Amino acid sequence: MKHRLLILLSVLGATTLCAQENDSVVIRRIVEFALTRSSCYEILRGLTECCPHRLSGSDGADRAVNYMRDVMLQMGFDSVWLQPCYVPYWVRGEKEQCTLFYNGRQEALAVMALGNSAGTGSLGLEAPVIEVKNFRHLDSLGKKHINGKIVFYNYPFQDAFINQFQAYADAVAYRWAGASRAARYGAVAVLVRSMTSARDNHPHTGSMAYNDSFPRIPALALSTLAADRLSDVLRRHPQARLYIRNTSRMMADSVLSYNVIGELRGTVYPDRFILVGGHLDAWDAGHGAHDDGAGCVQTIEVLNTFKKLNLRPRHTLRVVLFMNEENGLRGALTYAAEARRKNEIHVFALESDAGGFVPRGFRIGGDSILIDKIFSWKKLFEPYYVHVWNRGGSGGADIAPLRGHCPVLAGFLPDSQRYFNHHHADTDTFDQVNKRELELGAGVITALVYLVDKYF
């Protein structure tokens, strides 16, 4: 009996090994396709040229919807459609101004309104400014020192974190919640140090939100060099004053827009979905090349690769380009609500929204047995320098609303070192994306989807 069990185990082992050998051959073909024949780099060039500014509700976002739908149609996906969703429409208005007055002198500082920020009115506002290290410092200063002033949050992006997303998570509360926290003490506006390790003159925008218990004061980002300069001047001239002007405003809360969706029909389980995607909207500062044009073109390329290599998927593969990730998540919420309403069975969802940099791995949350299964494939990815397999999380902002509906939510992890040099800044442009890095990402995402489709 023991003997037969051993034989059985060794046969099973051999089968597994053989399957892995087979899989490694197919994965090699997939990644070679990505590096030699994929179109994702040229599609990203087209997207960033056709619609560099595509914040939700804007004409650029409309153009992007049409552009990407046409790309999917030209690729010959089995079905391509637009899923309506209603998005906020915020506009930046005229170019922002920030002028520092001290000791009879004046200096312009590089600044950009945060997304969703109220404006100063067309006359702008002038006030003394107080530098604040962190929220604890703000609270200790209180109304007495804050009232009537512009609060300058100079919390640094922590260079000591190895993964730059941890530095972002550490700092982003000042951008997101800083305005209302300061308005509570009577601040008239806030300036936030940009969330980046780079020392340069490019401000980084990004979402903020108001707590409606307090006045909606303007909130702007300073470039890191401007923040250093302001801090330096304040140390020597605490009476320095700032003039700021921004005419940004929320135009409407509910403008019709769309998620763009394409599918390859499953040959065995046409009613079970494997979802891949990124978000199509982008901040108006740069061209949304890394955030998240890269994720869009990589996940379209997953379906394109299956089609071109004639890898007929067992499940239906669906790519979703979500609208409004940056300032509302309305596309993601609409998609998840519809998926639930229609009882669409999702077996796996993956988002690529961390830039088009060289692949490092995946972060996978959800059902632990399924995650273990995925982790058993690690070896197959080593030839592609994919070594990081983290457990947990919900894959990405756009697929997180599928939690509870989809058993596995995965996020693609490219290298993080350069991402925040470009994130939400005017340097997030096509020329900052390396063709091979982008393509390798598309390749390894497709390889993972191939295995999920085969073994789930």
Place this chain on the structure above:
Amino acid sequence: MKHRLLILLSVLGATTLCAQENDSVVIRRIVEFALTRSSCYEILRGLTECCPHRLSGSDGADRAVNYMRDVMLQMGFDSVWLQPCYVPYWVRGEKEQCTLFYNGRQEALAVMALGNSAGTGSLGLEAPVIEVKNFRHLDSLGKKHINGKIVFYNYPFQDAFINQFQAYADAVAYRWAGASRAARYGAVAVLVRSMTSARDNHPHTGSMAYNDSFPRIPALALSTLAADRLSDVLRRHPQARLYIRNTSRMMADSVLSYNVIGELRGTVYPDRFILVGGHLDAWDAGHGAHDDGAGCVQTIEVLNTFKKLNLRPRHTLRVVLFMNEENGLRGALTYAAEARRKNEIHVFALESDAGGFVPRGFRIGGDSILIDKIFSWKKLFEPYYVHVWNRGGSGGADIAPLRGHCPVLAGFLPDSQRYFNHHHADTDTFDQVNKRELELGAGVITALVYLVDKYF
């Protein structure tokens, strides 16, 4: 007895675990220092500004020697000195020309002489051109079709290799040996497709050598776009002719130059050396930022980090900035000969000469027991996304001559995807180096040296 053995083993295990915990704390300090307080990025800025062109024998190379010696002196190393070596001195001469004539038209093609190439003479030369796919193709054409012509090697850099150094190894013979292989059949000059995946108009130079059985014909690199264009025109107009002109020449075979060397004296084994280094010379096309300014500043930073963190090394740490890696290796040969002559005991040598990109790992050759010891430290490097530990090789061109004298030769492996976009081209400039990627490299190299110093 068995019981006591178990206790002993578990105590040893605990000691190992405890040591690894301790080591992980020190390594964390080392990498944090690299990311927050290291000076390697600013030193690289200074080097590339002070002496962007520093090919062996040039004034720029002399300036670089002085600059880096001064850096080491300012860092307060225990000793800093110049090791004389005699290097070849090749000059590019005037800007090269390459003009394509076909069908009554003419077009300029982007071109650059290969290092060590002879010139055409000041009048240049004009001849018909024949495209050759590879050496087999060349041999099949033979004298009948080659004689009197310019041979155009259009062998592509293979995009399907994941590691770009493999694509380089695959293609580089056309650059290195193509001239004499073609001269054998009567070719009057050769043009070589640049060794890069990038499709752009930047030619990539690099070393070539002559076989003195055949005439020394000029050898130049075409940009990839120029190569594509020439190939396209030749397909339609096989009678097309090329005019090329380069005035490059070897000025002298033996000019005095130097390796730049700095040391921190060992506290336990002052007469045993751990060597780290890169090469100080660089092609004249770009500024040698990645190749190999990055390796120079990273390995200087190893000693600087020990000093600033007061990690007193047991062995003597020696950084060597080798002269003439690019076109002669004379600095490396001199260093190895002197090390042998003086019977200097080298226990470990590491070279960083693959660009200042994000770290991936190390390639380590030599004594297998020592390599096993090093590989037992892998886990300590995972928090820094260092996962690749390859066995074999001789670390790098500059330390390879130490083989047989030094038991372990290691090469630092940064990510390879972007390297050949810049390698030996005018785009190898400081702005293409990312600060954090460079610093992380310095940090993980220092961490490895720390462990070697502690456990060897």
